[in-house]
Amino acid sequence: MENALADLYRHNLWANLRLLDACAGLDDAQLGTSAPGTYGSIGDTLVHIVSAEERYLARLKDEKPENILRQGDPFPGFEELRQRARLTGEGLLKLAPETAPNRPLKLRRREKTTEIPAYIQVIQAINHSTEHRTHVMTILSQLGIDPPSLDGWTYGQALGVVEM
Numbered sequence: 001m002e003n004a005l006a007d008l009y010r011h012n013l014w015a016n017l018r019l020l021d022a023c024a025g026l027d028d029a030q031l032g033t034s035a036p037g038t039y040g041s042i043g044d045t046l047v048h049i050v051s052a053e054e055r056y057l058a059r060l061k062d063e064k065p066e067n068i069l070r071q072g073d074p075f076p077g078f079e080e081l082r083q084r085a086r087l088t089g090e091g092l093l094k095l096a097p098e099t100a101p102n103r104p105l106k107l108r109r110r111e112k113t114t115e116i117p118a119y120i121q122v123i124q125a126i127n128h129s130t131e132h133r134t135h136v137m138t139i140l141s142q143l144g145i146d147p148p149s150l151d152g153w154t155y156g157q158a159l160g161v162v163e164m
Contacts, residue, residue, distance in 0.1 A: 005122065006096040012129050013089025014158065015150040016049060017082060019133050022140070022148040024078045031075065035142050038135035043075045045139075049132045050081050053088040056125045059105050060095050060118065092125065 023031070023042060031043035039045045051069035058065035069076065069084065101119040137147035156162030 003096070005099065006093055008126055009089065009092040009096055011152065011155050012126055013085065013093070014155055015133060016053075016085045016089065016129060018148050018150060019136060020046065020078055020082050020085060023136065026145075030143055030145075033139055033143060035135075035139045038138055039132055042136050042139050044071070045132050045136050046081055047071065047073070047075065049129055050084045050088065052128055053092070053125065054084065056121055056128075057088045057091045057095075059107070059121055060092070060099065062105070 023046065026042065032041045034041045034044075039048055047069050048071060051071065054068040055065050058068070099118055099122065101117060101122075103118040104115040105118055105121055107114050107116045107121075133150060137150075140147040153162055153164060157164060
């Protein structure tokens with residue numbers, strides 16, 4: 001379990017890329033579809049997942065986020081989202097071994113700056129992506145599209161360490 005944080009980040013990256021691949025063939029109407037109880041449209045939610053990870057990575061690196069996606073910007077396209085998801089996922093993986101759980105991080109929200117321990121940011125990064133990937137998969141299901149399986153068993157099978 002020594003590399004558990006890296007394993008969580010690795011799964012997160014795999015799941016984000018797999019979901020982007022599953023959505024890449026959607027038309028504009030499908031990308032614009034939302035459902036009650038979800039974040040928003042498929043396109044908006046995918047942008048939200050990636051843009052949040054860009055902010056989380058910058059915060060964990062003690063950097064100001066630059067050139068990140070912003071909610072409300074036009075959909076940048078799947079290749080752009082894949083590239084950004086890959087960069088943030090690999091950045092989080094690189095930070096995993098050096099992330100001190102209680103290192104204070106500055107969190108600015110609604111014009112207020114507070115400090116949080118790094119482990120809270122890590123939990124948020126994993127939970128946030130998982131929650132919003134589920135939103136997209138719910139909408140896909142309602143469109144009659146079989147969503148990809150993103151669970152740990154499927155990931156283990158993809159790695160060749162789980163036989164089902």
